[in-house]
Amino acid sequence: MIRMSGTRLARPGAYFCSACIEDDWRKYGMSYWKRKHQLPGMYTCPMHATALQYVKDDSAFIEAPARCISSSHTVDPGWARSQHDHADVQNFLQLSVALASSSQPLDLRPVRALLREKARAFGIASHPKSTAKNKLSDLIASRFPKQWLEAVFPPVLAKRQGQIFTQLDGVLYCSTCSSSIVAYLLGISVLFCSADQALEIFQSDFSASLPSVARRRRQLKKTLPDAKTIIDHYIRSRGNHPQMAREFGVSLSTIKAHLYSMGLPNLRRRGDKEQRVYVAAKNFYVHEMSLVESAENANVEIAELERVLRVAGANFSTVLTEMEPSTSMTMRLRGAVNNTYLRAPE
Ligand SMILES: [Zn+2]
Structure with missing residues (x-):
């Protein structure tokens, strides 16, 4: 039951790396699925720098990845490499990996406030009625490789230059978790100088520096x-x-x-x-x-x-x-982002 219903899929298909399978065989005597390989936008193994292989059947996770080798497809190695080396894609993937391994979820409210503050500094519209012409969605569309972005965030195909695109721009003003986690990660990747800078802030008590x-x-x-x-x-x-x-x-x-x-x-x-x-x-x-x-x-x-x-x-x-000072700490944890990557590993 846990193996069937406890798994949360981050993207369609099941991805693996043949070199990782061989490493697992040597170390453990059997192969395991790697969570890093299942992250949206990941097409190259971060350990071996080789293009990932995949099978389209999500139920593949029930078996060891070695069983899928013969029926798998391989991501085009040249394409995978060029996307993986792109600086913004690197930021996105580094954030995804780090947040997926963090021990506790981030509170949506301070994250949103922080992103809004960053957006304002860039002259980006931070709410739908803003008169600022620059939109976060336009910045995202201009920075990431087109094909990669469409694969990671298919709704972006409906995006029109200069228009508010709630699925991406909403990360700056939506008060619920209606935006997907990928949208937050795309926004964070372009609003911070680097993934390291963003992670350093998220790992500190960053909500204290926001307007009280x-x-x-x-x-x-x-x-x-x-x-x-x-x-x-x-x-x-x-x-x-x-x-x-x-x-x-x-x-x-x-x-x-x-x-x-x-x-x-x-x-x-x-x-x-x-x-x-x-x-x-x-x-x-x-x-x-x-x-x-x-x-x-x-x-x-x-x-x-x-x-x-x-x-x-x-x-x-x-x-x-x-x-009762401890109560306020509990309250701060409410409204945490309800998504795999911002949650503790399950
Ligand atoms: Zn590998």
């Missing part, structure tokens, strides 16, 4: 009115975050972050004319009903009301976390 939450809040305040005006709008809109975002001309995520920091939850649910969450919150705080009564009376799930109460108690929650 307090600094980001100060920056936010510059674009938003004072607290009293915000509360007036919140009351008038009955806690309607999307409406407030429109009124202040800022993104929903910006207003949400600010209102959450003030302990003001969104009381408006899409398509809910009766504003049941607002009624439930009022039952709890104003009419002093119990949590269960408040939710049932307003026909709201208890979990939904709890979410609202947690936002309302945000400042209290921060204080509680500070009383």
Whole structure:
């Protein structure tokens, strides 16, 4: 079961190197699949500098690689060598190998913030509405060999020069892990001088050097009115975050972050004319009903009301976390990139 369902494939097919198989025979008496050979973009054995061989059948991993020699194809040696020697491809592969062997995953949020900072320094658009003409996807397309890039990241075939291409540019602004790990690695490869420089930063406590939450809040305040005006709008809109975002001309995520920091939850649910969450919150705080009564009376799930109460108690929650310093460390590990290469070996 573990051998069948525990394997996570990084690319189609099963790759191996004949020289590695011979080494394994000498050392261990049998041959093993090498994880390095399965990494996207790897067509040359990094140990022997020879073109890799492959079989198209993914289930080949169940047997030893030596069993596949007779039915295998070989990557064109001249092509493999020229791609492998390309400086940016080297950076990409070095990063892939190092991150695949790291002992813990990287947190997506500081990685994204770091990439965004680097992109801004290059004059690259760091979000979809940016007026900067340079796009990260254009830089990637211009730096990597075309054929290699299309093999590693096939969606790039749909990329148009100068246009935002979310599958690559999204690594700078998407708040979920919707971009593939290859997209992150391509971005990191072109935004840093070398793989060594990037790895040195990732292996340090790099999130500490990024703008602090307090600094980001100060920056936010510059674009938003004072607290009293915000509360007036919140009351008038009955806690309607999307409406407030429109009124202040800022993104929903910006207003949400600010209102959450003030302990003001969104009381408006899409398509809910009766504003049941607002009624439930009022039952709890104003009419002093119990949590269960408040939710049932307003026909709201208890979990939904709890979410609202947690936002309302945000400042209290921060204080509680500070009383237990180890908790904040656990929180930092949340939202880690959920992908093979940024995870510890499994
Ligand atoms: Zn080899």
